[in-house]
Amino acid sequence: MTLTGQDPALLRRLNAAAVLRTLHAADELTLTQLVKTTSISRATVEDVIAGLDELVEEVGIKVGDPRPVGRPAKRYRFRAEAGHVVGLDIGPHKVLALTADLKGRIVDRRRTVVTPETGTADRIAAARSVVRRTLRAVGVEPGQVRALGVATTGVVDPADGRILISDRLPGWAGVDLPAALDGLADGPVLVGNDTNLAALAEHWCGAAVGAKDVICLLAGRSVAAGLLIGGKLHAGRNGAAGEIGVMRAFGWYTAFDRFLAYGGDAPSGEAAVRVFEAVREGDAEAAAIVRAFARDLAKGVGAAVLTMDPELVVLGGGLSGAGELLAAPLREELAELCLFPVRVESSELGGESVALGAVRLALDHAEHAMFGVGPA
Known part of the structure; x- marks a missing residue:
């Protein structure tokens, strides 16, 4: 973009955005550091800061900091609060x-x-x-x-x-x-x-940080998938991208019923906990239930993997707490179905x-x- 003297409002907005972005990404910066990082003149940075008093504040010398020789450098912070x-x-x-x-x-x-x-x-x-x-x-x-x-x-x-x-x-x-x-x-x-x-959360602060193409599962009493393509959320034209579970041939609607049958009268979340505890104790029936669930998951996930060719599948939702007990068999099932191996990681963000x-x-x-x- 070429800016001229006829674009003062836009230029000021660009300068203000550059200063705010730089401060937002740092804890504190001196005026000199702001000038160097933004490549904006010192006078302009000072002028911009004067108009951003709601979001930017000058920081004084903290108790315990060494006293500078001469005039202390002006230091600023972004007011996240x-x-x-x-x-x-x-x-x-x-x-x-x-x-x-x-x-x-x-x-x-x-x-x-x-x-x-x-x-x-x-x-x-x-x-x-x-x-x-x-x-x-x-x-x-x-x-x-x-x-x-x-x-x-x-x-x-x-x-x-x-x-x-x-x-x-x-x-x-x-x-x-x-x-x-x-x-x-x-x-x-x-x-x-x-x-x-x-999926957006996993890309921001979870298992998919830095990844570009991701399938994120929410697996529990029901199963659904969210898609990130090129690091951006892909919701689709009608907001229905990833709604693989509506295809009943994949078995996602009834996949969790195995946990419920094993858990007896236990609530759905507790039934799953019982199954995974039994797997840890070497229960062959419980291990078969988890493998069958992973096989059902892999049918729909495998179709999405073959379509997207992602670098990562994140296993989230209520069953993510099982960790490798579920991630490992899902990884193995996908290896059988897909052309290339795909990384499978369990979410650590829990119920939030x-x-x-x-x-x-x-x-x-x-x-x-x-x-x-x-x-x-």
């Missing part, structure tokens, strides 16, 4: 809200229990309540929330955040979540599918992966508003 984002996971069994500062550091988490049978109005009321609770806990007003990211089960319309299809929550299809959650943030309410946002993806979705919006110079 000047704004916040919230990530909200609205699922069949829980509603979880994470509040983060503008550097993505989680400063509070609040959770409430729901069930698949919870009505739509009550589920939305629980979501609104849990967001208010987390904001109160850190003394943040809705006007200080720059974006609210929301993750939920079902196919989400990429255009407006409405739930198009949901087979896990009765009455959830058709819900307009941005409207239902209006007023909880000054910024927009951004909605995405839970598995897609779990979906909410963390919602945080990342909100942060992306906030960062574009701070550092971008064009439309989102």
Whole structure:
């Protein structure tokens, strides 16, 4: 881009974005370091900083620091606490809200229990309540929330955040979540599918950091897949990319039933724990159940691997805690089905992966508003 004297507003915006990005990526920088890193003149950097008092502050000499000889260098930091984002996971069994500062550091988490049978109005009321609770806990007003990211089960319309299809929550299809959650943030309410946002979290701070092409599974009572292509979330034209489980021939709908049969009357999560504990103790029946589950997983994942040729498959969701007990047989099954070996890793983000993806979705919006110079 060629800038001329006729572009002063754009030039100032570009300079401000460069200074903010540089400070955001560092703890503290001197004025000299800012000038060198941004390649902007000293006078311009000082002028830009003067107009960014909400997000940039000058840092004084700390107690215990050596006293400089002569005039101390001006030092600045990015005020991550000047704004916040919230990530909200609205699922069949829980509603979880994470509040983060503008550097993505989680400063509070609040959770409430729901069930698949919870009505739509009550589920939305629980979501609104849990967001208010987390904001109160850190003394943040809705006007200080720059974006609210929301993750939920079902196919989400990429255009407006409405739930198009949901087979896990009765009455959830058709819900307009941005409207239902209006007023909880000054910024927009951004909605995405839970598995897609779990993939976003893995790429941000989980097993897929640095990877470009990734398949992320959420495996538990149900199974779903999220796709990253070129390091970017791929939701598809209708928001339905990765919905492999609808093809019942792959067996994802009934795969978990084996765990339930072994666990007897135990709840679904506890039934899986019993199976994996039995595998550790050398139980042949339990080992066969895990192998059969991995085989069912591999049918759908293998089709996606052959389509995408990814560098990584991340095993997330409730069964990720099994680690290599499930990752190893899945890896072996995929090796039998696919042309090339593919790396399989278990997520270490636990039950917060979906909410963390919602945080990342909100942060992306906030960062574009701070550092971008064009439309989102």
